[in-house]
Amino acid sequence: MTIVQRQILSIALFSFFLLLIFSIMFFLAFPLESWKLLFERKVGNLPFVYIVPSVILFLGALYGLYIGAGWKKQLLLVENSLIDLEQGRQISAQTHSMQEIDSICAKIDKVQKQMAEQTKLSQKLANEKAEDQEKRIQDIVSQERNRLARELHDSVSQQLFAASMMMSAITETRPLSDDRESKQLKMVEATINQSQLEMRALLLHLRPVALKGKSLQEGMKELLVELSQKVPMNITWKIETMPLDKGVEDHLFRILQESVSNTLRHAKSTTLEVLLIKRDEFVILRIVDDGIGFDVETRKSGSYGLQNMYERAVEIGGTLKIISLNNKGTRLEVKVPVI
Numbered sequence: 001m002t003i004v005q006r007q008i009l010s011i012a013l014f015s016f017f018l019l020l021i022f023s024i025m026f027f028l029a030f031p032l033e034s035w036k037l038l039f040e041r042k043v044g045n046l047p048f049v050y051i052v053p054s055v056i057l058f059l060g061a062l063y064g065l066y067i068g069a070g071w072k073k074q075l076l077l078v079e080n081s082l083i084d085l086e087q088g089r090q091i092s093a094q095t096h097s098m099q100e101i102d103s104i105c106a107k108i109d110k111v112q113k114q115m116a117e118q119t120k121l122s123q124k125l126a127n128e129k130a131e132d133q134e135k136r137i138q139d140i141v142s143q144e145r146n147r148l149a150r151e152l153h154d155s156v157s158q159q160l161f162a163a164s165m166m167m168s169a170i171t172e173t174r175p176l177s178d179d180r181e182s183k184q185l186k187m188v189e190a191t192i193n194q195s196q197l198e199m200r201a202l203l204l205h206l207r208p209v210a211l212k213g214k215s216l217q218e219g220m221k222e223l224l225v226e227l228s229q230k231v232p233m234n235i236t237w238k239i240e241t242m243p244l245d246k247g248v249e250d251h252l253f254r255i256l257q258e259s260v261s262n263t264l265r266h267a268k269s270t271t272l273e274v275l276l277i278k279r280d281e282f283v284i285l286r287i288v289d290d291g292i293g294f295d296v297e298t299r300k301s302g303s304y305g306l307q308n309m310y311e312r313a314v315e316i317g318g319t320l321k322i323i324s325l326n327n328k329g330t331r332l333e334v335k336v337p338v339i
Contacts (some may be wrong), residue, residue, distance in 0.1 A: 010067070015060035074101045081108050085115070160199055164192045193232075194268075216249035217241055217276070220256060224274060231264060237274040244283065248336060251312040252276075252285050255320070258305050259287045259332050267291025267330060283318075283336045290329040296322050 078101060085108060167189040171182075214222070217239050228235040244252075256274070263269060269291030277284050306322070309332075313320035318336035 014063050015057065077101070078104055078108070081105060085112055156199060160192060160196050164189070164196060167192055216244060216253055219249075219253050220274065220276060223257070223260075227260065233269065234271045235274070236272070237276075239274070239276045240278060242278045242283065242338075244338075248283070248316050251316045252283070252334065252336070255285065255309045255312055255334055256287065258309050262305055263287075263289045263291065263330075266294070269329065278338065281338050283338055285334040285336075287332045288329065293324040293326045293328055293330055296324050 167185065171185055171189060220237070220239055224235055224237050227233075260272070263272060267289050269289035271290050273286075273288040275284070275286040275288075277286075310320050313334050313336070316336055317339075318334055320332070320334050322330065322332050324330040
């Protein structure tokens with residue numbers, strides 16, 4: 001039996017019971033001598049026999065309206081639940097007075113859970129796809145940077161080295177004098193030497209040395225030893241041994257590389273001091289040079305390298321401070337709390 005048929009039957013039974021109860025009460029209160037009196041006795045202009053069914057029908061109609069209003073309210077709740085489901089909002093759990101409505105709401109809740117699981121799966125797949133794409137892009141960029149670094153090292157870097165050697169030989173064989181030609185040769189030799197420094201810094205930036213399973217201390221020493229052999233700069237370091245997380249080691253090493261690259265390219269310094277120590281539950285990386293210095297605020301807003309170092313320090317919960325004075329050098333310090 002459908003819900004509509006059941007409701008019609010309910011209203012019909014309700015009306016029948018009302019008719020039966022009113023009839024019994026009337027006949028008990030006013031016994032009839034003859035059934036004809038039901039048609040002869042009138043209320044207003046209508047026979048009494050029509051009044052009772054009319055009243056019963058009216059009361060049955062009111063009961064039907066009451067039942068219909070209840071159904072309308074329940075169906076409105078179902079409609080609102082479907083609207084929330086369509087718009088992706090969470091459907092609040094509700095208790096209904098009708099078993100059929102509860103069954104519908106249970107199915108809606110099941111559909112919502114399935115949609116939520118599908119959404120999670122879709123987002124997971126999208127995130128994995130984005131991460132995989134980003135990784136592939138990083139691999140492509142890394143390979144291209146390595147290729148450019150190899151080509152620059154095999155061509156431009158060697159040519160600069162050859163030109164530097166030839167200029168050194170020319171200036172050493174010429175007699176000492178203050179003539180214009182000798183000064184120009186000295187300027188050319190200085191320019192070539194500066195170009196070599198910038199080329200080494202560019203190679204360091206293009207092809208940064210990764211830790212590759214080594215500790216931060218081992219990677220720093222290897223990098224600084226290699227630099228001290230290739231650049232005419234007095235490089236000193238003090239590196240303490242301490243256990244650090246892999247992520248912290250990688251970020252500190254990248255900051256060191258970026259800082260050294262900036263020093264070689266812009267500072268025109270003769271000394272470089274690197275310090276890695278642990279004090280009061282903080283790891284401190286300090287890099288100091290005696291170069292020409294720069295305006296920190298102006299450079300920070302326009303330098304990708306400085307911004308990258310600040311971001312790396314923040315990612316590992318640390319702070320980065322740079323102090324630089326004109327012709328008095330630059331001091332960079334990173335402090336990272338040890339958790």
